Amino acid sequence: MPLGTAYTFGCRAENPSPRHRPSFKKFQGLETRRCFTTMPLILIGSFYMKAILLSLAVASLLSGCTTAKTERIYIGTGKGGGIYFTDLDTGTGRLSPPVKASDTRGAGFITVSPDNRFLYATGVASFKINENGTLTQLSEQQSGEKGSCYVSTDHTGQMLMTAYYSSGSVASFKISDGTLSEAISIHRHTGSGQHPNRQKKPFGHSVVPNPENTHAYVADLGIDKIMIYSMNPEEGTLSPAGEAVVPGGAMGPRHMKFSPDGKRLYVLNELDLSVSTFRTLANGRLNFLSTTPMLPENADKTDLTAAEIRIHPNGKFIFTSLRDGSDRRRDSIITYRIISDGLQRIQTTPAQVWVPRNFNIDSSGKCLIVGGQLSKDIVTFRIDPKTAALTFTDSRIPLESEPICFEFTH
Structure with missing residues (x-):
């Protein structure tokens, strides 16, 4: 992966193209007489340092946006x-x-x-x-x-x-x-x-x-x-x-x-x-x-x-799985919003597997993993942190x- 490039669910940053990079050509031809030499050097150094600091700040921001981890x-x-x-x-x-x-x-x-x-x-x-x-x-x-x-x-x-x-x-x-x-x-x-x-x-x-x-x-x-x-x-x-x-x-x-x-x-x-x-x-x-x-x-x-019930790490949503014992493939994941005295059903998503006996959510709350007992496969969904909407990956x-x-x- 090129330096400065980062990927996440919907966040991508790339190195700037050459035409967007800072140019120092405008400093060429500046006065070099004794009384003017100090200022151009300071300007050049100051501009260069600001460019470096800006690049580091952007890289840090992007790192926070795109940081991903591996969970076993x-x-x-x-x-x-x-x-x-x-x-x-x-x-x-x-x-x-x-x-x-x-x-x-x-x-x-x-x-x-x-x-x-x-x-x-x-x-x-x-x-x-x-x-x-x-x-x-x-x-x-x-x-x-x-x-x-x-x-x-x-x-x-x-x-x-x-x-x-x-x-x-x-x-x-x-x-x-x-x-x-x-x-x-x-x-x-x-x-x-x-x-x-x-x-x-x-x-x-x-x-x-x-x-x-x-x-x-x-x-x-x-x-x-x-x-x-x-x-x-x-x-x-x-x-x-x-x-x-x-x-x-x-x-x-x-x-x-x-x-x-x-x-x-x-x-x-x-x-x-x-x-x-x-x-x-x-x-x-x-x-x-x-x-x-x-x-x-x-x-x-x-x-x-x-079959299964899980709570999102943010404590605001609940997910359950519904399994179909027939061949009609109505297997699904149902999402609820937690309210004071119970739950509010907000979404039903096809499970993409046959008989989702179990599923789980990673600690960051970004991904939901579902296993098909009869289809013998495992799929993943992305979880919207605000709405808990599921998107098949x-x-x-x-x-x-x-x-x-x-x-x-x-």
Whole structure:
């Protein structure tokens, strides 16, 4: 890249052409008599220094406008496909060719430790992150529960929590330098929901800590509840601390995200195709505020299910993914504006992949990465910082396995 040239999403600067460069020819022929020699030299030096300073100022300004960075993404895959990593150029929105980091068969959903040293997968397994991006397995534990589908750590990285779909339960493990202990706490849920096929019993689907690191919340798709647990990271334990009903019937709470300030919890409802907003209370309890549909009222919802929810780093917007189980390819990313008591749906964008089970946003908020579980590919979108409008970058990379989870290093 030529010196002085920079590129970003919509910002490009090039070296000035020769006809625009400062010329010193006008100083030729100036008086050289004794009484006039000092002034031309000062003028020349002053002009030259100003030109240099101006060039440096412009270069600095352009650097601030065009600075891009590379962020590493780990990809958990289904059906024993292992774990991959790729690097995102936030300036272009393009991804490097995926590299297999581990052949582990128990990948699925993954999470990276707060200090970026370790990675945990729903195996339940832990890995050391090597300097070259590959993974070295450190431990693997079996709790006796079935269908682990989601993992997360507390914010200090001292304990791992796992949600189990088939068992309708949650378990916790103590972490010591990346190594997992045996399961310390196991809690099984009870009850059922209104959906005749999907809610005959509990189905734990995700577990997340609150920003204060005092409580963990488990979304149970089968019973339309958020189960609340108090956390003790030092001991690695979870203790029951209440529950919150997701009202409406046959909602199917799947995944959740807290607002950056921790005052709101947003729950993605897989079956109802909606997002429910809760106010968080001081004792870890939740107060229901509203539910916002993902689609217009008269939309055809046949074969559609909600998959993932993410909050933009600026805390002003929320994104969700809608997956189409048929071949009609109605897969999409839905964008919402966060308002005081809930959400306002503002845009629906074709996902450009088949079955967007998971997606994520880089830390700068410039790019959104989406994986197609059935199309086995990954695409990227640019995010407008003011409106959150998505623009497809035309960047698409294939993957040998089904991508079902994307996690950036911190």
